[in-house]
Amino acid sequence: MDKIFDFKACEAYYNQHWVENNVFKANVNRDKKPFTVIMPPPNITSKLHIGHAFNCTIIDALIRFKRMQGYETLMLPGADHAAIATEAKVVEELKKEGLNKQDLTREQFMERIQNWYDHYSAIICNQFKRLGLSCDWTRFTFTMDDHCKAEVNKAFHRLYKDGYIYQGERMINWCPTCHTALSEIEVEYSEVKRQIWTIQYGPLRVATTRPETLFGDIAVAVNPNDQRYQALIGKSIPLPLTDRTIPVIADETVDMKFGTGAVKITPAHDHHDYEVAERHHLAHIKVIDENGKLFGAYVGKYAGMTVAEARAAVVADLQAQGLLVATKEHVSNVGQCYRCHQTVEPAISKQWFVKMHDLAQPAIAALNNGLNIVPKKFQKIYLHWLNNIKDWCISRQLISGHRIPIEGETDVLDTWFSSALWPFVTLNKNQADFDYFYPTDVLVTAYEIIFFWVIRMVFSGLYHTQQLPFHTVLLHGLVRDSQGRKMSKSLGNGIDPLDIIEQHGCDVLRYSLLFGSRLDRDPNYGDEKITKARYFMNKIWNATKFVLMHKDNTLLVTALESFLKMLHPIAPYITEQIWHELGHDTDLAFEPFPTPVKGSKHWLQTSLNKIIRTITRRYEKYEFGIAANELQQWFWTDFCDKYIEECKPQTKSKPEPVVTPVDNQALAEHYRAEIARSSKMLANTGFLAKAPATLVQQEQEKLARFKELLYNLTGEH
Template identity: 35%
Template sequence: MKVIPKAYEPEQFEQDLYRQWEDAGYFRPEVNMGKSPSYDRQTDGKPFVISMPPPNITGKLHMGHALFATLEDIMTRYHRLMGSPTLWLPGTDHAGIATQTVVDKSLRKQGINKNELGREKFIEKVWEWKEQYGSTITRQLRRLGSSCDWSRERFTLDEGLSHAVRTAFVDLYNKGLIYRGVRVVNWCPRCHTAIADDEVEYRFEKGKLYWLKYGPFILATARPETKLGDTAVAVHPGDQRYLEMVGKKYTIQGVLGDFEVVVVADNAVDPEFGSGAVKVTPAHSFTDYEIAQRHNVPMKQIINENGRMMDNTGKYAGMKTIEAREAIVADMEAMGLIDHIDEYDHNIATCYRCGGVIEPIPSKQWFVKTRPLAEKAKKAVEDHDIKIIPERFEKVYFDWMDNIRDWCISRQLWWGHQIPVWYKNLPQLPELPELTRNKKQVEAGQEGSPVSAKNSEEFRFSIIDPEDLSWILSNIQDTHNYEYVDFFDGQIRTRIDTESFTCTEKQTDRTGVVAKTGLSGYIDGVKSCLELRSTNGFAKYEIEFKGQVPDRFTGRPVIASTEILNHQVDNTSGVSYYVGMEPPRGEGWVQDPDVLDTWFSSALWPFSTLGWPEKTTDLDYFYPTTVMETGYDILFFWVARMVMFGLEFTGKSPFETVYLHGLVRDEHNRKMSKSLGNSLDPLDLIPKYGTDAVRMALVVGSTPGQDIPIGEGKIKGYRNFSNKIWNASRFTILRVSEGDLKTGEIGGESVSDLAIDQELLSPADQQILSRHQEVKRDVSRMLNEFRFSLAGETLYDYFWHTFADIYIEASKNQLAPDADQRIRENTKKILIKLLSETLIMLHPFMPFVTEAVWQELREIFPSLPKYLIIAKWPFDADKKTTRS
């Protein structure tokens, strides 16, 4: 005889149930697509798709992982129950800096030096480490009940995704949206690599604000050591105090002797801060760099990649910046160059990975030109192609897009996607060739390195007839993009100005040309009127292209975009370089040593995981995805970039809805940390309270975009709820089957169907059935509206306080031995209906206890689906989370 245990012991059910689900293939979307899936939205229905934010392979499951896994599993299980083909696609991230650091530390403990090992051998060691430890996080996600389709699991460095990354890089490069240039970047001296703007974390520190006697000015600065790199003083254009000084040069007394600065007027200056005048150090401040760009102010670098003062700083050379600050302040005080010093709260930029202080320095790096991509990504949200939840984060998204800077994508690491660029005939470390005429600008801190089109193996010219030439010019922010090229008898001559050219019938040598690959990104939506691709150098351009321009565009402003493709030769240095999917043929080629920012491959995640750039069945059916669920803290790191790349490479928004969860904090709303001793480890909590309790504690009380306080007491409370579900269900099953409440033995009695006789309903029956219908409607609506906390609370309150406490008690009289047999039968049907449908609604939140009860319930009502995970949702809800 079947016996139902008195107590629910999660460890006796959870892992076994999960194995049964996975082995049966219930996590795959095909489970709701019939026996012969066609992967056609008209035939199989529109799928519900989530791409899991790939956790780092170095990761160990923490409460943040548990939160996103629970939320995404709730959505996945709900839509599976709704009958939708449902795909939750899992994967992991290679995590460049993090993984390289972990493996490097491990090797050092073994007495192995990474540099002595060499790049190739080190990467082999990382792959060995990945094979041994990389699946730890996915095993732990299974422990949480994540019903992902593991058969489609991806890794950001697997062969397919690596191919996608190279395809994306080459495509963006050929479009002029990737370039290599000199810019001030966030440099981590400890990790010895550049990092992107949104990888910088900030912390407040008590410090000092130094008021310097600076020629005719009194200037305030937190970094007096950077005075050695000053080249200008900036004031606000509307500041009447300094109007007569703008444009003039002044000699400033310094600790290494006198130097000269020019006064510029720029809107970036806050006239209310300090004296309203600020010193400009273009090489070591992003704001100063941009001011220098706008006013053609030269740049002087004084801090190197090790965070130390350079040789051009005299006696301070070799000092760390903090040491140099102390020494320079002492010398300035001795010279009477400090007016006074105030206490000051600094906002210090630090590396997100190692916590070290970031040093802005000029560096030659690879960049994605983001503004053309950002315009389309912003419009997708403005036009409601993408909905962000909570809505208030749309403003944050727009602000970031409006103020976006080019994205530094190169990292000085070994582990990752090595940049698909090769160099030949290198006299030293690889340097992208520069035109001689541009060297002075680069040295002056003006970004970019336009390459010579002469002797190119293949290049493309496009004459553009823009609707508004001034709009394009006003949006070109790089100095070298204002270079026009005149053609006189096949000779190239240049000048810097901002005039536009108009073609005339006679002046065939006055065709305006912007000679910069990156222009292409600014002509989105503008008609390309004439295009030529040539492999025969400028001679073919002269004959076939230049001659057509006046005939086609007489009296009209034009722009000619030059896009240089694949293998280039710089005729000034003799250095060749090649950009492509595979290494070029021949000997002597050396690949660029840098790797791509981890977020570059992650930005391709929603479609590369489905087979892009190939036209696969999965890509055609499952893309665009439905929901992107992630933390609000990576809205810029990841979400915005996925939108930009999705639109650029597929022409479609990568998802319809972005759901942003908050950070998990302790019960006192403090950040969880080892130092505070307030961290909760889900891997410790699950054996103690059960997975379902942890999941419910994370979801109930949470709202999108808000941090979630959680303590062990809350988890314990939901462990009690798991027990309540088990006990109430056990009582119901035993009473319905005429079983033994003491021994737990299920009886032989049952019911043939759930057809309820409405005429036999008692007031208690009518009340519970009415409330039950309301709950089904409300919970369905809440889940469609992403109100997971409220849905969980509603189900908790209904099951505990209405079904268990009220109706089960009321049913005891109706099931008494002396009660009318017809009423007894009707009551059993009501109990089975209420319990089975409530278990289905609770399943997305608490999958294990509900499935365990379901299997017991099938003993007395075997016509129920074999597993709860594939049952049918009990309310025909409007699927508002999907769109046809």
């Protein structure tokens, strides 16, 4: 056994072995119960980040545990086309060439998109494989595969035929940067300090944060119970900076205590104002175009100005005309595009929508009909979204993505429309597969996309397959830095999981990500956890050396083997390597998970039985972070500090040892066992053909070394 664990050689060997031999290929096996997890497909826009690594480690730990429990497991990988994000990346690449999106034909731009897909799908697959995932790579699915395209079209037509999809002019969120509509949940709101200006509208004073939109005002609203304005209701008042007049209307939604109690109504550029205008049958005047600039007959000299430019110019002109009454700082929620993070514009636009009220009802009922959300606190969020759901804007003004399957339509579908079908479109290529592996078992994802993805998969699965797509939703937190801060480029605190693998090995990455993590909170991650994981892996390797020197101690060997089986779901590489060092020629991944042994009164067996029960229970409850902690405590304390130390006095040598015949015999047996193991491995043609040359060379050197040691000890050749 090597002095230190060569994780690079080990990972290279097993990564090749697992993939080339389809070790984790799932098959329809009616003698076994299936256990299926469909991996959340990462966006095909860049390399995997630490959040992907955390998510994948949880999924793989669960799958490996279930495999060892005897299930026919399927961990299905894939990637998402991520239309907005991918298109933005390709546009960035074009800019480097001095080109704009408009310089290319649709076909030329799609060729660029396809090249991006081809390039990054291969990169993402390779990164997945370096995470030690026990996936069935033969089933890798991309959301723009031909099968997925056909299924998306089929789903659209069914919803359309059943009256759930319609086209209409509605108030939507528009991103002037990405030049596309966004659904409500694609808008991220954050508190921003802004100015609030009080403007004189004839006899009324109106407070607003958006003076540049006053050209689209069609009324001023007051509360019907506000005694200050009773005489003005129904009257017309002048609109500042224009020659128009607008009516004063009464609406109960106006807050009498906010500002002056009088609000401007601009239905073409405000969600609330749009609803007010609908109630009062008022017209809409659009004054901001798709590029975020003022336009139209009503804006006069401000035409062509950006929103920011127009705001400054309007405020200056109001002040010059004595119409600006007051200015003060105000904190308000501002919506930004979830992709480009630029301010979105509410706009009335003709788009495609899905009627959501009726589709949401079965998803609400699902919580009482078999759907389990872990942790349970997220059930309230799930219900809140569904009980307050709005029609879903599914059209996007992009080139990449699934084209809306209506003749003459050039828009594409929201990326989440195809993602909502993910659990069943990945499995229904083959009816036997679908019947056996669907519904899937557990969905593992971050809590931040409970509405983006989880809810949509639930109602889509119920509508299209009449079954829940999974019985359990396992929601985990977002990985933060060691100080609890969100990882971001601006803070420079991001951690590349591939860097950790390169420096310390995949087992260190996986163990450090899970160690101490809990599903109900965001895990902090940094050098301290990485160091602890590295020390732990070294401890396991060094303890194994002692066990190999004392293989005649059945309890010692059995305890180590049981520990390896329990740790394997979290740290697959080192456990597989040690399993083979112990003389086994089977894959540890397919060994049965340990169970308590009855009959023995030895304290270590009692302790081992207890930790087996504990870890089994932790894994069943998805508490992998707590399990990682408890495994370390047991191994370090009971196995190493107590039992190995208990064994040492019987074998500890004096400063100048005299080797007895008994010592020689034990040592010789150890050398013979190592020679037999290495010889068997080097006689395996499959190993020689597929293992990295460095690993074969190391094994040959080990064999030669042990033969020399045996010869020096006994004279045997």
